[in-house]
Amino acid sequence: MTKLPSLYAFPDSSTLQQNLYQYILQAQSDALARHPKFKIAVSGGSLPKLLASPVLLASRDIHWGKWEIFFADERAVPLTDPDSNYALLKQELLDKIPKTASEPTVHPIDPEMLSDTQDLADAYEKALIGSFAAKDSVKLPIFDLLLLGCGPDGHTCSLFPGHGLLREEDAWVAAIEDSPKPPPRRITLTLPVVTHALKIAFVATGAGKKEVMRKIFDTHPEAEGGEVLPCALVNLGAGDKVSWFCDQAAVEGVSFSKKSSL
Template sequence: MTQATRVRHVEPSVAAVADDAARRFVELVASTTAELHVAVSGGSVATKVLPAFVVEMARAGLDWTRVHVWFADERFVPTGHDDRNVVAVADALKGAAGFEQARLHATLASDSGETLDDAAVAYEAELRALVPPADGVPGGIPSLDLVLLGAGGDGHTASLFPGTAGLETAAALVESIRDSPKPPPERVTLTLPAIREAARVWAVVTGAEKAAAVRLASTEGVTAEESPLGAATGRLETLLLLDAGAAEALG
């Protein structure tokens, strides 16, 4: 499958990066009358970027009635735990006009009575049931309209970590993680094939502590095992949205 070439955009501050991403999101929503399926990660995506989306959507006079929100990854901890990405994401979307809780597609929590593997299987089944494939053929791989990612200083994105073999050849769209190098150890994550099937992948990366990871991700020929961030690309568009700190190691 052909993937879109990564394009970098650099803004002077974290706030400016969030505002830039928000303007792009508004353009995406305004460009179609179809339902949109958007997967998000936690961290600054939830606490800074999504709030900017809500503000910019309101400014543009657009509502969220057609937007489904999914999770690029989630921590397998109890319902309501602060480590759950859904907690911060739900908080960010409280002011989103027209957004319905039924369109916030959370993974099963550790107190659901289901196992970690069950949570991954159930989430993939929900994706396949609700997200149409790019070619429209029933039974095809679901194609999210947008995957909105962050990244760590080690180059991980979603819960895909450097040094993990087989990232590009994962058979599942959603996998369970039991030994995340970053706590908590148990997680559910979209796999690289699921991310790469998305129409658009935007990675929002800020902070000088991530500059080396950004440089590696931007290096020609880098492997998924070396840099999951570098391998996270979309079919139609791949954006790396950076602040000045994260971009400081680029030539």
């Protein structure tokens, strides 16, 4: 039997941030016991702001200089564009890292490739190959941690419900030209790469998420031949490697077993 993900429900954003910090700290510790770098990928939305908690930014236990940060998905826009996930992470987190700390290694998209989304995806995949397969051939990269969001439609990264990209099995990074959410042109990690990570943390907050959270955790359309939402596909594919960090409002009415602390 596949082991199940962990669903954490916290009373407020401060408690959520504190627990997310402890989770990230443990993921960092586990990673640096294995290799010199802590390799993570992050998505956009509200995640960077939640990630940049005062406790994380002030912590002496976070070894920023050993972090290697990739983007779980990115929009085909300039790095200074308001729609850029890099710009969002820079504003909410990277620019707030103490000046006394060593800087993390960050891998943005190549802005010279913006005119062709497939070229942009190919270039980003080469960046991943350079980091994860510089010496050996590997089928998939193994991220130490993915920090992901969940859209109200159940999408994560730029993997949308019912989209053909959900069936991609070979590419590490895929181009999407017809995103249901603007901007339409993006690149994204593929589902096999996401589920291959060692740890996957979703953050979902607010009452606007409760309906989709019920669908992700309490309905099982795969048993009836129906559509499985991308976030649910990650749960199914990665099992107990997945942890969900939510507030009470986001999981109201969800019957799946919830935890209140790590």
